[in-house]
Amino acid sequence: MIQLYVNGNQYSVDIDPGTPLLWVLRDTIGLTGTKYGCGIAACGACTVHVDGEPARACVTPVSSVAGKHITTIEGLSKDGGHPLQHAWIVEEVPQCGFCQSGQIMTAAALLARNPRPTDTDIDDAMSGIICRCGTYQRIRRAIRRAAQSKVKEE
Numbered sequence: 327m328i329q330l331y332v333n334g335n336q337y338s339v340d341i342d343p344g345t346p347l348l349w350v351l352r353d354t355i356g357l358t359g360t361k362y363g364c365g366i367a368a369c370g371a372c373t374v375h376v377d378g379e380p381a382r383a384c385v386t387p388v389s390s391v392a393g394k395h396i397t398t399i400e401g402l403s404k405d406g407g408h409p410l411q412h413a414w415i416v417e418e419v420p421q422c423g424f425c426q427s428g429q430i431m432t433a434a435a436l437l438a439r440n441p442r443p444t445d446t447d448i449d450d451a452m453s454g455i456i457c458r459c460g461t462y463q464r465i466r467r468a469i470r471r472a473a474q475s476k477v478k479e480e
Contacts, residue, residue: 328392332357333401343389347381348372350388351398359399359427363456370455373428374398380435399427402434410434413471421459429455433469442473 330337332355339354351357351374360383363371367382374383375397402408410430413419420426429452436443436451443451448469457465 328388330355330388330391330396331394332396333398339388341388344387346384347374347386347388347391347396348383351383351396357398357400361424361427363425363428368454368456369425370428370432371425373431373455375431375435378435378438380432397431399431402430408434409472409475410437410468413468413475417464417468417471419461419464419468421461425455425457429457429465433465433472436469437473443469445470 327338327340328343330339330350332351337355339350341350341354348360348362351360352362360374361371362384363369365384367385370382372383373380375381376386376391377394378397381391403411406412410433414426414430419429432452432455433448436448440447445466448466452462452465452469
C-alpha cells in the first residue's frame with residue numbers, strides 16, 4: 327500500500343509502485359482535472375504540485391511521492407476562488423481548456439515563489455506548457471492580474 331496525501335486527504339492505494347501519478351489521480355482516486363497530454367512530460371497538461379513544486383504527473387512514479395503532499399487543480403481552491411482561477415475567467419483565457427489545469431498549476435507555483443513576476447519571469451516559468459490554442463498572451467495577462475490581486479490582499 328502506498329500512502330498519498332492529495333488535496334489535504336489521505337489515500338492508501340494498492341497499485342504497482344511504477345504507475346504514473348497521473349493514472350492514480352485520475353483512475354484510482356477519481357480526480358480528473360489533471361489531464362493526459364503527451365505522456366513524456368513535454369506538454370505540461372498533467373502538472374500538479376508535489377510539496378509545493380510543479381511536477382509532471384505523467385512521468386512521476388507514484389512510489390516517488392509516497393507521503394508527500396500533492397495538490398491538483400481540484401485542490402487549488404474549494405470554490406474556484408483562487409486569484410488565478412478568477413483571473414483566467416476575467417481574461418477569457420480558455421478556448422479548448424485542455425491545457426488549462428497544467429497552466430494554472432504552473433502559474434500558481436510561480437506566484438508562490440515569486441509574487442511579483444516580470445513578463446520574463448512569467449515567460450520562463452510557463453515556457454514548458456503547451457497551449458494548442460495559442461492563448462499565451464491571455465495567459466500572461468491573467469498571471470499579471472492574479473499577481474496584482476495577491477499584492478492587494480497582502
